[in-house]
Amino acid sequence: MYISINNELFLNEEAKISVSDLSIQRGYGIFDFLKTINNKPIFIENYLDRFYNSAREMNLMVELDREQLRNTIQKLIAENNIPNSGIKIILTGGYAEDGYTMMKPNLIIIQTPLEIKKSLPNQGMALVSYNHQRQIPQVKTIDYLQAIRLQRFVQENHADDLLYHNNGKVRECPRANFFIVTENEIITAKNEILHGITRSKILSLELPNYTFTERDFSLDEVYNAKEAFISSSTKNAFPVSKVDGKLIGDGKNTITDIINQKLLTLIELDQQV
Amino acid sequence: MYISINNELFLNEEAKISVSDLSIQRGYGIFDFLKTINNKPIFIENYLDRFYNSAREMNLMVELDREQLRNTIQKLIAENNIPNSGIKIILTGGYAEDGYTMMKPNLIIIQTPLEIKKSLPNQGMALVSYNHQRQIPQVKTIDYLQAIRLQRFVQENHADDLLYHNNGKVRECPRANFFIVTENEIITAKNEILHGITRSKILSLELPNYTFTERDFSLDEVYNAKEAFISSSTKNAFPVSKVDGKLIGDGKNTITDIINQKLLTLIELDQQV
Numbered sequence: 206m207y208i209s210i211n212n213e214l215f216l217n218e219e220a221k222i223s224v225s226d227l228s229i230q231r232g233y234g235i236f237d238f239l240k241t242i243n244n245k246p247i248f249i250e251n252y253l254d255r256f257y258n259s260a261r262e263m264n265l266m267v268e269l270d271r272e273q274l275r276n277t278i279q280k281l282i283a284e285n286n287i288p289n290s291g292i293k294i295i296l297t298g299g300y301a302e303d304g305y306t307m308m309k310p311n312l313i314i315i316q317t318p319l320e321i322k323k324s325l326p327n328q329g330m331a332l333v334s335y336n337h338q339r340q341i342p343q344v345k346t347i348d349y350l351q352a353i354r355l356q357r358f359v360q361e362n363h364a365d366d367l368l369y370h371n372n373g374k375v376r377e378c379p380r381a382n383f384f385i386v387t388e389n390e391i392i393t394a395k396n397e398i399l400h401g402i403t404r405s406k407i408l409s410l411e412l413p414n415y416t417f418t419e420r421d422f423s424l425d426e427v428y429n430a431k432e433a434f435i436s437s438s439t440k441n442a443f444p445v446s447k448v449d450g451k452l453i454g455d456g457k458n459t460i461t462d463i464i465n466q467k468l469l470t471l472i473e474l475d476q477q478v
Numbered sequence: 479m480y481i482s483i484n485n486e487l488f489l490n491e492e493a494k495i496s497v498s499d500l501s502i503q504r505g506y507g508i509f510d511f512l513k514t515i516n517n518k519p520i521f522i523e524n525y526l527d528r529f530y531n532s533a534r535e536m537n538l539m540v541e542l543d544r545e546q547l548r549n550t551i552q553k554l555i556a557e558n559n560i561p562n563s564g565i566k567i568i569l570t571g572g573y574a575e576d577g578y579t580m581m582k583p584n585l586i587i588i589q590t591p592l593e594i595k596k597s598l599p600n601q602g603m604a605l606v607s608y609n610h611q612r613q614i615p616q617v618k619t620i621d622y623l624q625a626i627r628l629q630r631f632v633q634e635n636h637a638d639d640l641l642y643h644n645n646g647k648v649r650e651c652p653r654a655n656f657f658i659v660t661e662n663e664i665i666t667a668k669n670e671i672l673h674g675i676t677r678s679k680i681l682s683l684e685l686p687n688y689t690f691t692e693r694d695f696s697l698d699e700v701y702n703a704k705e706a707f708i709s710s711s712t713k714n715a716f717p718v719s720k721v722d723g724k725l726i727g728d729g730k731n732t733i734t735d736i737i738n739q740k741l742l743t744l745i746e747l748d749q750q751v
Contacts, residue, residue, distance in 0.1 A: 233627075295502065350506060350621055353506045353578070356579065
């Protein structure tokens with residue numbers, strides 16, 4: 206498997222960067238993550254939009270323009286031939302002699318196999334809530350300090366992942382947005398979150414008898430929801446069965462299932478473009 | 479110049495780690511930074527205390543015990559022979575195949591030349607305040623997202639560095655603690671900051687007619703202080719002449735100078751141990 210570093214391909218085991226890089230020295234970098242199905246990158250323009258926006262927000266210059274970056278990704282896809290995959294594009298603060306000053310960014314592109322599931326699992330995931338507001342939340346930075354640090358906490362709470370809230374206002378999971386379903390609303394946070402591409406696709410859907418609402422909501426609203434689900438590029442819409450040990454709804458996930466099917470349809474349409 | 483990676487020495491240009499490391503993937507790591515004078519590491523036990531504590535707080539296992547780590551540092555000092563230097567010890571989340579799960583940490587030790595100044599400069603530094611509370615502030619993580627992102631903001635404000643405050647409560651600089659001097663008090667923040675080694679040395683000093691106070695204080699108190707200074711391992715006590723464009727005190731820095739001299743005496747004593 207090849208990894209692209211600054212537009213040059215390296216074998217997996219040879220893909221290394223100097224320890225002077227600002228990601229290692231100062232945790233400084235952004236990234237994005239998209240998937241391919243049958244070697245076709247899905248919604249690539251949306252992901253590139255966000256990637257260039259993250260770079261701009263963090264004062265990082267991307268040496269490749271959009272077409273060059275698209276070509277680099279295509280070259281990697283062609284060389285690796287992993288039809289269903291995740292593609293991670295990382296942009297770091299570059300090699301800093303002094304370990305502090307922002308330099309010419311390093312661009313790293315990594316492809317890994319990804320299993321695409323077409324139907325919901327029998328069992329949703331369990332989340333445990335945690336009071337944490339991500340810094341610079343609108344930017345997809347590489348900062349996952351809390352999420353990685355709390356891996357043990359998640360296990361100890363018999364959960365699969367975290368659900369961040371800011372003093373009671375529900376925000377997002379470390380790698381996914383979060384939705385609840387009520388009698389006639391599908392609700393997700395609006396502020397101080399990363400605006401996921403899958404989240405935006407969901408908000409563009411139409412469901413009879415349901416309206417989509419972006420607003421703050423509380424953990425109590427989560428516990429009393431009819432359904433809850435997360436959205437992400439790898440999981441599409443994925444049911445959440447428990448939050449803080451409390452069962453959510455009756456476990457049927459009817460609306461989550463409809464949304465997931467509609468997402469899969471959008472993805473199929475994009476494959477044909 | 480040699481760099482130590484997992485207890486093996488590499489030449490500067492060959493000191494590389496795989497892009498699967500969690501520092502690059504997820505900004506996950508801690509570090510510490512101490513200085514040597516005439517090849518003697520200063521206050522090393524204090525720094526090792528904090529390093530192992532940071533590792534513990536972030537669930538990172540240090541493969542080397544304290545004596546082994548001390549020996550590794552000594553070996554590096556002997557090989558490099560840079561009498562006056564800074565030594566940075568970085569511990570990352572390790573090589574994660576999945577780019578997310580914490581693995582066996584990587585230990586990187588980098589030595590760089592450091593000029594040790596014995597007297598205060600004629601001109602203190604200029605700071606610009608910024609509303610930001612560091613996450614997990616008590617731990618020396620590699621998270622400098624805000625500090626690096628704001629390098630341009632600092633320049634635009636004709637400043638040398640940032641002064642973080644949490645909604646008006648003054649905290650610290652990105653790489654230094656911050657003190658103000660009033661008529662009879664030397665004040666520094668107590669909560670939600672990194673407790674610097676140099677800061678603790680200062681708080682252990684005795685100055686006739688002055689008491690050391692750890693408490694919250696406001697930007698207004700800064701603007702009206704008689705003196706202000708930062709403390710760090712590289713700069714000892716270093717005067718601050720301006721904050722947000724406002725001149726602090728009369729620029730004589732009498733107390734800062736006394737504190738700096740007393741620090742230099744403590745450092746000299748440690749050299750003789």
